[in-house]
Amino acid sequence: MAVLTEEQTMLRDMAHEWADNESPVTAFRKMRNGAPASFYDPEAWTAQAGMGWAGILVPEEQGGVGMGYLSLGLVLEQLGRNLAATPLAATATATAAILIGGSDAQKAAWLPRIASGEVVATLAIDEGPRFGGAIAAAVTGGKLSGTKQFVAEGDSAQLFIVAATDGLYLVEGDAGVTRAPRKLADSRSHAQVVFDNAPADRLEGGEDLLTQVTDRAAIGTAAEMLGMAEAAFAQTNDYLKTRVQFGQVLASFQALQHRMAKMFTELELMRSAVEAGLEAADSGRANISQEASLAKAVANETLHLVSREMIQLHGGIGMTDEHDAGFYLKRARVLEQMWGNAAWHRDRFARLNGY
Amino acid sequence: MATAPEIDAPLNALDDFRTQARDWLAANFPPSLKGRDNAMSAVEGPTEEDAEQRAWREAMGEKGWGVPTWPKEYGGGGLSRAEARVLQEEMTRAGAWNPIGGMGVMMFGPTLLEYGSEEQKREHIPAIARGEVRWCQGYSEPGAGSDLASLQCFAEDHGDHYIVNGQKTWTSGGQWADKCFMLVRTDKSKKHEGITFLLCDMDTPGVEVKPIQLISGSSPFCETFFTDVKVPKSNRVGREGEGWTIGKRLLQHERNSLSGGGSAAGRMFAGTPLAQIAKKYVGVDSEGRIADADLRTRIARHEMDLRSFMLTLRRASLEAKSNQGPSAATSIMKNVGARIMQERSELLIEIRGMAGLGWEGEGFEEDALKDVRHWLFGKAVSIYGGSTEIQNNVIAKRILGMLDHQ
Ligand SMILES: Cc1cc2nc3c(=O)[nH]c(=O)nc-3n(C[C@H](O)[C@H](O)[C@H](O)COP(=O)(O)OP(=O)(O)OC[C@H]3O[C@@H](n4cnc5c(N)ncnc54)[C@H](O)[C@@H]3O)c2cc1C
Numbered sequence: 001m002a003v004l005t006e007e008q009t010m011l012r013d014m015a016h017e018w019a020d021n022e023s024p025v026t027a028f029r030k031m032r033n034g035a036p037a038s039f040y041d042p043e044a045w046t047a048q049a050g051m052g053w054a055g056i057l058v059p060e061e062q063g064g065v066g067m068g069y070l071s072l073g074l075v076l077e078q079l080g081r082n083l084a085a086t087p088l089a090a091t092a093t094a095t096a097a098i099l100i101g102g103s104d105a106q107k108a109a110w111l112p113r114i115a116s117g118e119v120v121a122t123l124a125i126d127e128g129p130r131f132g133g134a135i136a137a138a139v140t141g142g143k144l145s146g147t148k149q150f151v152a153e154g155d156s157a158q159l160f161i162v163a164a165t166d167g168l169y170l171v172e173g174d175a176g177v178t179r180a181p182r183k184l185a186d187s188r189s190h191a192q193v194v195f196d197n198a199p200a201d202r203l204e205g206g207e208d209l210l211t212q213v214t215d216r217a218a219i220g221t222a223a224e225m226l227g228m229a230e231a232a233f234a235q236t237n238d239y240l241k242t243r244v245q246f247g248q249v250l251a252s253f254q255a256l257q258h259r260m261a262k263m264f265t266e267l268e269l270m271r272s273a274v275e276a277g278l279e280a281a282d283s284g285r286a287n288i289s290q291e292a293s294l295a296k297a298v299a300n301e302t303l304h305l306v307s308r309e310m311i312q313l314h315g316g317i318g319m320t321d322e323h324d325a326g327f328y329l330k331r332a333r334v335l336e337q338m339w340g341n342a343a344w345h346r347d348r349f350a351r352l353n354g355y
Numbered sequence: 356m357a358t359a360p361e362i363d364a365p366l367n368a369l370d371d372f373r374t375q376a377r378d379w380l381a382a383n384f385p386p387s388l389k390g391r392d393n394a395m396s397a398v399e400g401p402t403e404e405d406a407e408q409r410a411w412r413e414a415m416g417e418k419g420w421g422v423p424t425w426p427k428e429y430g431g432g433g434l435s436r437a438e439a440r441v442l443q444e445e446m447t448r449a450g451a452w453n454p455i456g457g458m459g460v461m462m463f464g465p466t467l468l469e470y471g472s473e474e475q476k477r478e479h480i481p482a483i484a485r486g487e488v489r490w491c492q493g494y495s496e497p498g499a500g501s502d503l504a505s506l507q508c509f510a511e512d513h514g515d516h517y518i519v520n521g522q523k524t525w526t527s528g529g530q531w532a533d534k535c536f537m538l539v540r541t542d543k544s545k546k547h548e549g550i551t552f553l554l555c556d557m558d559t560p561g562v563e564v565k566p567i568q569l570i571s572g573s574s575p576f577c578e579t580f581f582t583d584v585k586v587p588k589s590n591r592v593g594r595e596g597e598g599w600t601i602g603k604r605l606l607q608h609e610r611n612s613l614s615g616g617g618s619a620a621g622r623m624f625a626g627t628p629l630a631q632i633a634k635k636y637v638g639v640d641s642e643g644r645i646a647d648a649d650l651r652t653r654i655a656r657h658e659m660d661l662r663s664f665m666l667t668l669r670r671a672s673l674e675a676k677s678n679q680g681p682s683a684a685t686s687i688m689k690n691v692g693a694r695i696m697q698e699r700s701e702l703l704i705e706i707r708g709m710a711g712l713g714w715e716g717e718g719f720e721e722d723a724l725k726d727v728r729h730w731l732f733g734k735a736v737s738i739y740g741g742s743t744e745i746q747n748n749v750i751a752k753r754i755l756g757m758l759d760h761q
Contacts, residue, residue: 129636129710150709182709183716185727190709192718245502255744311570311734315500315742316525319569319735326570326731330712337708343649 002275008071014051015078022047023084025324031085032187032327038156039189040085049117053088057095062111069216069281073223073274080227083327085188087120089224090153093217094121096281097161097168100212101205106170110159121159123217124148124171124193125210131340137164137195143176144169144200147192152338154191155181161203161213162195168209169200185330215292218339219277222299225335226274229303232310232328233263239314256313263309266302273298290352297345300336307332372438376445383414389450412454416485421455422464429468430481436676458528459483459490461612463536466605470552470593479554492609493523493537493555493579494602501745503538504547504599508581510539517541517553517591519561519584525739529564529577532557538602541595550598554590561585571731572714609740610689627722629654629699633706650706657698664691686754690746693737700730 004012023044031041048054056072058064072092079086095114098107113119126149127136137146144164151160158173171177176198179191203209237260240251250256277295280288307329311318318325336342385407404412415421418432423439425431434442446452464483467476482488499506508521519539526535535555542549555562561584566574593601630645633654638646645651667684674682703726704711713719713727737743751757 126709128708130708180717182718183714184709184712185714185731186712187714244498245500245505247502247505253744255747308734312737312743315738316495316735319738321568321570321572329570329731329734333704334709334712337705337712341705341708343647343653343705346649347647 002070002279004070004074007067008074011067011071012074012078015053015075016081018047018051019078019082019084023079023082023086025082025327028083028085028327029324035187037181038153039187040087040153040156044084045086045088045120046117048086048088049115052115054091054117055111055115057092057099058111058115062107062115064111064115069219070275070278072220073226073278076220076223077227077230077274080224081231083228083324083331087122087153087156087189089217089220090122090157091120093123093213093220094159094161096216097123097203097205097209097213098170101168101203101209102170103204106201106203110170114159119159120153120157121161122151122153122157123163123213124151124154124160124195125163125214126150129337131214131338132344135163135165137162139164139166139169139200139202142200143197144171144195145197147194149192150182150184150190151193153189154179154193155189160193160195162200163210164200168203168205168213170203171195171198171200175199184334186327186334188331188334190334211289214339215289216281218292218296218345219274219281221335221338222274222277222295225299225303225332226270228328228332228335229267229270229299229306232303232306232325233260233267235324236260236306236310236313243315250313259309259313263302263306266305270298270302287352290349293340293345293349293352296340297342297349300342300345303332304336304342369437369441372434373441373445376442377449379418380445380449380451383411384446384449384451385411386450388452391452408454412486415454416487419484421453421486422460422484425464425468425480425484429476430484455484455486457486457489458492458536459488462492462605462608463490465608466536466601467592469604470601472592474589475554475592488534489528489532491526491529491532491535491557493526493535495525496522497524501742503602504550506538506540506550508537508539509543510541510551510553510586512541512595513585515588517586517588519553519555519581519586521581523579523581525567525576526564526579527576527739529557529579530566530574535562535579536592536605538598541598545596547599548596550602551595552592552598552601553586554592555581555584555586559584559586569732570734571728573728573732575732606741610746611685613689613692613736613740629657629702629706632703636707636710654702657695657702660691660698661695664688664695667691683754686746686750689740690737690743693743696736697730697733700726700733704730 027041027044031039052065053075055064056067056075057069059066076089079088091114095111098110110119114121127133127147128149137144137148144162146164148162160171160173162169162171176196178194178196182190182192184190205212240256240260241249243250273295277291280291285291310325311329314323314325317323388407388411391408419425419427419430420432420442423432423434423442424436427433432439460483464480467479471479494503496506496508508519508523510517510519521539523537533556535557537553537555538550539553540549541551561582563580563582564577566577568574633645633650637650640646645654668688671682671684671688674684707723710719711723711726713724715724752759
């Protein structure tokens, strides 16, 4: 566990408690069954913004709490545990883009509204089903045109950070923007968004602004995945301690004990990799791309393992929709694909290290 | 690697049979049904046939070729294994599929042929061979999954019949089945020896099914409740208390068919090759290779695994024939088949990225949507029919002679 300040400890504990009391997995199930157009519960989002989470990266001058990435990660982890359907992760990464690449005017225009929870923002980067493909969206005369696939929270976002051939742009979600829902297995929002001569405002930043932003998105996603992996593991561990077969609890079988011990080990490594990524983002370290690839690759592999084992070790009951195991499995595979799968990050890690 | 020659039948006789099968298929299989699927072999969904499918099933049923190696006297095809293989080859050539299937064919039929009375065989086998009756499996209970022998559903002796009370669960296809083969307890004082094998009509008063939804979104199975259900004693297979032995034999057939024994394996992994899908979704490098090198080697590893699996299936079947008994390799088949199938599903999802995770609606290829459901439903193959862990326990104890640490 990273060394936390008193403030961070309080934040984490508050997020933990809120997630358990106000946003248990039953809340996600209810959202899924109700399938609102936004694919999240607006009341829960308002509550989160009220606790300052929407502005967690936003400096105090602009109405946020300015606590940084480690704090954001602590919250995402707690929400991930219960699969909370929230636009927090997407909004925070869009915030990161504005913080790194925005002019004073752009910051002043957007950050206070984001911090208050009034604006849900998101990244619109990929044009194909896999991360990191070519970008064709282009801007002429201040108007952006192009199609972005699988934009998280794209069904409801009011602000898009859009990747075009010559950089990142701020695009508001009304004029020239049409959205079509893409229903994925995880029952969250992943819309196709078409920009047709939409007014676009360029973020300056450096050459590598896109990489800086998607690295932070990968790290944030890894934090959410950490929470999911922890919860999936804990539920499985609890189940094995109660389910009786052959006159004994399943937890007494060594074949299962060693599998749990292996997962526990992987989870510890995952936590270190994720926390290192969050800390790298906070300190603005030059090697953040390496840390991001490490965090995301390890998170992908570990959550993959734990979510698969969760089903297997629950036996038939884990196969039923009534049980939560399937939710973890489905969300896991979607997050594995976002911002680079394990193969993508391993490949980049090798390149960054010169081999 | 085993390359034993076919010894079942002289070659020219097989040639004659091949001609005969080809002619018959040409006369009876409507080409319009090419590429369709066997509705009965799927556990999911009711069997809905149009007139053409029905005619095809009846033709195959009449011939007994849906269960080609079962004895002719009970409506089977009476073919040798070699002839059955030729038939399969000719069907593949013609694009034909077997319209007869389901649990009756896969597990119950072979078990009844071995343990049933003459009357029971005459009553049930021909109907299975003609694809007229759907069977379901009443084994598992909420407290008896891996530890099946702890089942509690009780059959009380009432002279010429039993009265059955209790609950079964995970009854695949229970809502569409006509009949159920089930394990019940007839003696509470003994664990394994207190179990009896019964056959029950699903429309007997007191039988009630409640579908359960799966993570794949479908409801292919049920909780089944038995309240004062009357089952005539003539529906008991074997002796009272012999159910565990018979039930286990049936599980061997189940595992064998689940491992993809025979032609099932070919079908299980048919479809567009992974590499081809990967080239489409991931792109190729300047030399025409899948652009993602890591994915490329993982696909290669998977295809190698799959090929070793198919070779092992073949070796096991050749060994079984020449040793007149099951090969040691058969015990690993269900686990390997399950693992490879699940890996294939995961790879398919990974290859297509977000487009491989579609649930419904616009924006996804039809195949991709199907593959997502397969991926989720496929998580069950390492659980049902004896989970991977239970198979490993069996391998360790029975084959490797390791000790029971429990
Ligand atoms: C889709 C589906 C269809 C099915 N269809 C049918 C059907 O038609 N008819 C029917 O009767 N049943 C059916 N089943 C039930 C199936 O046979 C059981 O789910 C299976 O036997 C496992 O039992 P369980 O679910 O109670 O899991 P449990 O026995 O509770 O097992 C939970 C986990 O613990 C592991 N475990 C248990 N004991 C040991 C041990 N001693 N050592 C190591 N690990 C152990 C298991 O492998 C599993 O991973 C179906 C199940 C599914 C999922």
